[in-house]
Amino acid sequence: MAPLVGVGGLAAFSTMRTGSNIALQGLNTITNPLIPDLMRFLQQRDQARCESVFGAVWIIVVALMAPAVVVLQAVIEPLYVVWTRGHIAFNPWLFALLSLSVLVFAVVQPATTIVVGNNLLKPQLLLSTLAALSVVGGIYLFVPRIGIVGAGVALLGAEMITSAGYKTVAQRWMHQHGMKWPNSSFLVAVTSISIAAVAMVLMIVFPLAKWPIVAISLLLFSVNTWRYWQVLPAIAVQHILRLASKFLWRRATLPV
Structure with missing residues (x-):
């Protein structure tokens, strides 16, 4: 990408992607412990408990x-200017695209x-190849026309x-x-992601x-979270509440 956007553009892209990388690390910290449970429930063909794990992952997207x-989109620009000491221009479109990529x-x-857990290798290879082609093709198609924002478009499209x-x-x-x-x-x-995008x-x-x-978007998120809670099966609600109580207990018992 450097030949297309220059060193400055590459630095801006890498800097603005830092927030996305932090969000991904936080997501993995929460979701990785759930993966063994999901695989065990899939092997047992336990629909209800599988949905409980799905629900625990998606409540993070919907409610958090x-x-x-x-909110971060609204407050990030002055923080970004302070962080980079004004040396790298903030691009709100690129930041929004990278944030949406994380949500997707x-x-x-x-x-x-x-x-991945069921070793479906052919689909993995096909999808990885398709993602790589989409990113490379999108960068060469969009970056010359709209700058580093094009890289964000390419990444979101591939995702x-x-x-x-x-x-x-x-x-x-x-x-x-x-199962279903x-x-x-x-x-x-997905509705929560759409609200965020708009x-x-x-x-x-x-x-x-x-x-x-x-303010309006937070109201819509609240309504959507309530909708999400209503469609969850009872076992999923219990699983989410149990995970939340464990998380809060661990936080409360951490040494100060």
Whole structure:
């Protein structure tokens, strides 16, 4: 990408991607402990308990990550200027695209776990190749036209393509083994990403109205979280509450 955007553009891209990398690390810290449980429930063909793990992952996206990226979009620019000492220009479009890429990656984590955990090698190879081609092709197509924002478009596009692929393969695998993909809760999780996307675009286009936009989006996130809670099976609700209580207990017992 450096030949297309120059050293300055590459530095800006790498710097703005730091926040996305931190979010991914935080997501993995929360979701990685759930993977062994999901694989065990899949082997047992336990639909209810599988949905409980799905629910635990998606509640993070619905109730925490999606609202957080909207709030961060509203406050990040002055913090970014202080962090970089004004040497690297902030690009709100690129930051929003990278944030959305993280959300898309997060929402498809259960499907990725199913594909990887069951050693479905052909789909993995196909999707990895497709992702690489999408990124490279998108960079060469968009970066010369719209600068480093094009790299964000390429990454988000590749993430959406591979996410759709992993979801399709995982859904097919579950169907073949007498299980079903939890479409209701998945669609609510996708709705949260859509709310975040619209809110961030509106904040960039109408910067003077960013705080009313944040307030409205947080209201919509609250309604969507309530919807999500309603579509979860009882066992998923119990599992989420149990995980939350364990997390809070560990935080309370950490040495100061």
